Amino acid sequence: MNEAKKVTLPRDVAEAIEESRESFTGGEIVSAAVGWNDYDERSLKLIRKWVQEDPYDARQELIMSALVNGFTIEQSPEEKLREYYEKINRTKYGTYGTARAECVIEGIEKTLSILGIQIEGINTK
Incomplete structure (x- = not known):
């Protein structure tokens, strides 16, 4: 069944x-x-x-x-991005490697800044 x-x-x-x-x-x-x-x-x-x-x-x-x-x-786009951001941030010393993880994190933060988007847990507390 x-x-x-x-x-x-x-x-x-x-x-x-x-x-x-x-x-x-x-x-x-x-x-x-x-x-x-x-x-x-x-x-x-x-x-x-x-x-x-x-x-x-x-x-x-x-x-x-x-x-x-x-x-x-269903997760919103903001929730999906926050989950990805947190995953990268948690594993930056593992799978991704520190340099790559820091670049991804910086890219996400810069993109949100350029677009004027605030997402709790990424660029707001």
């Missing part, structure tokens, strides 16, 4: 599902997501909008799977 696998959802959709579960059943959430019921709940509207974007059929499956098997929240 196949073990159920959690799906990965965008943060706003995952939060909308969690919020919707306080007032609606899984069936009602799916029904709203595919457009069978037109609930006026903000969280359900957000889920419906996401599901009805392309690829529609695949997103219907994702929502149903998320409700049955659970879900994880």
